[in-house]
Structure formats: structure tokens, C-alpha cells
Amino acid sequence: MTLEERYRKVVERVRAAERAAGRPEGSVAVLAVGKTFPAETIAACAAFGQRAFGENYVQEAAAKIDALAHLDLEWRFIGPLQANKSRIVAERFDWVESVDRLRIAERLSAQRPEGMPPINVTVEVNLDGEATKSGVSPEELPAFMDAVAALPNLRLRGLMAIPSPDAGPETYARMRRLWDEARARRPELDTLSFGMSADIEPAVAAGSTQVRVGSAIFGARDYGKH
Numbered sequence: 001m002t003l004e005e006r007y008r009k010v011v012e013r014v015r016a017a018e019r020a021a022g023r024p025e026g027s028v029a030v031l032a033v034g035k036t037f038p039a040e041t042i043a044a045c046a047a048f049g050q051r052a053f054g055e056n057y058v059q060e061a062a063a064k065i066d067a068l069a070h071l072d073l074e075w076r077f078i079g080p081l082q083a084n085k086s087r088i089v090a091e092r093f094d095w096v097e098s099v100d101r102l103r104i105a106e107r108l109s110a111q112r113p114e115g116m117p118p119i120n121v122t123v124e125v126n127l128d129g130e131a132t133k134s135g136v137s138p139e140e141l142p143a144f145m146d147a148v149a150a151l152p153n154l155r156l157r158g159l160m161a162i163p164s165p166d167a168g169p170e171t172y173a174r175m176r177r178l179w180d181e182a183r184a185r186r187p188e189l190d191t192l193s194f195g196m197s198a199d200i201e202p203a204v205a206a207g208s209t210q211v212r213v214g215s216a217i218f219g220a221r222d223y224g225k226h
């Protein structure tokens with residue numbers, strides 16, 4: 001399959017998942033995750049109409065964002081973020097989806113250049129307890145969301161989660177419950193970033209508003225460089 005065929009197939013998969021879940025057409029967005037793939041591949045995907053791209057590695061992402069500055073793309077950081085790289089992210093990205101430490105959130109807010117709009121953020125939630133290390137625990141989530149929402153140059157938009165590969169139906173049910181509770185507390189939240197190549201369908205059924213899809217669009221990754 002070509003890149004275009006894989007891309008169109010993913011979009012059709014998301015539309016089918018929306019229908020199966022009884023959700024309106026277009027209620028779930030696709031974030032194309034281009035980590036490890038070169039700027040030319042991102043540009044090729046953008047030519048099919050895709051605007052939002054996700055990246056995990058700060059240096060790699062910064063080079064691509066700068067190389068593709070002539071295109072009107074939206075960039076979302078979705079990887080683990082170290083404090084010493086937060087400035088590069090604050091200066092370039094439209095969204096940071098993997099916020100799970102207040103210290104990093106504070107740095108992003110402080111380092112956002114004057115004149116740029118606030119950084120949209122989702123809080124990464126830890127759905128599987130011991131199985132995954134990143135993410136805020138469900139118990140800490142309400143207070144953490146309040147602290148992030150209070151930062152001047154961040155705009156809290158919702159939640160993000162990465163289920164462990166062996167997650168079962170109870171994990172998806174937990175996500176749905178946490179998302180319902182978060183929106184009951186903060187009705188302005190509009191983004192649940194949930195679902196990847198392997199679990200688009202259960203994630204959409206659980207209420208995802210954006211799936212983050214890498215390999216199903218771009219093919220298998222070669223991690224040799226990382």
C-alpha cells in the first residue's frame with residue numbers, strides 16, 4: 001500500500017468506528033504521528049489534507065517543524081518531556097498532550113514566547129497503575145487539572161492516555177468514567193486524546209475525540225536513530 005492508501009484507510013477506519021459507536025461523523029480527529037519519519041514524508045501526508053501532526057522527540061521534531069514552516073501545520077508534542085528541553089517545545093508546539101508533572105507545566109507556561117497564543121494542553125492520565133510509569137493517577141487528577149488550568153500561558157483542553165498493550169475492557173471503561181468526571185468538573189474540556197493504530201475502535205467507543213495514529217499511516221518505525 002502507498003502512504004496515501006494507508007492514510008485514507010485510517011480515516012475510513014475512524015469514520016466506521018464513529019458509526020459503530022453511534023457518534024456523529026467527524027467527531028473524532030486523526031493526529032498523524034510522524035516520529036522517526038522525515039520531513040518529506042510529513043509533507044506528503046499533509047498534501048492529502050492532514051494538518052495535525054504528533055511528535056515524541058524534541059530535537060527531531062524541532063528540525064521538522066522548522067523545515068516545514070512554510071506549510072500551515074499544527075504540531076502536538078506527545079512524548080515524555082525533560083525539563084531541559086521544555087523551552088524548545090514551548091517555542092514551537094501548538095499543543096502538549098503529555099503533561100503529567102506540574103514542574104514541566106510551569107516551565108512551558110513561563111517559556112511560552114510573548115505574542116504566541118497559549119499552549120493547548122491535555123493532561124496525561126495513568127490508566128493502568130503499576131503497568132505504566134507516566135501519567136497522573138486518577139486520584140490526583142482533579143487537583144492537577146486545577147493547577148494546570150491556573151497557569152497563564154496554558155489552556156487546558158482535556159485528557160490523554162496511553163493504555164498498556166495488554167489493557168482490557170475495564171481500562172477503556174475507566175477512561176470513559178474519568179473523561180465524564182473531568183467534563184462534569186470542567187465543561188469547557190473538549191479533547192480526549194485516546195487510541196492508537198491498534199485500538200482505534202475501542203478508544204472511539206470509549207469517547208475519544210482524537211486518535212494518535214503512527215504505524216497504520218506511515219508504516220513500521222526504525223528506531224535506529226533513537
Ligand SMILES: *Cc1c(COP(=O)(O)O)cnc(C)c1O
Pocket residue numbers: 033035056078079162196197198212213214215216
Ligand atoms: C508512537 C505513539 C503513537 C502512535 O502509535 P502507533 O501504534 O504507531 O499508532 C501514539 N501515541 C503516542 C504517545 C506515541 O508515542
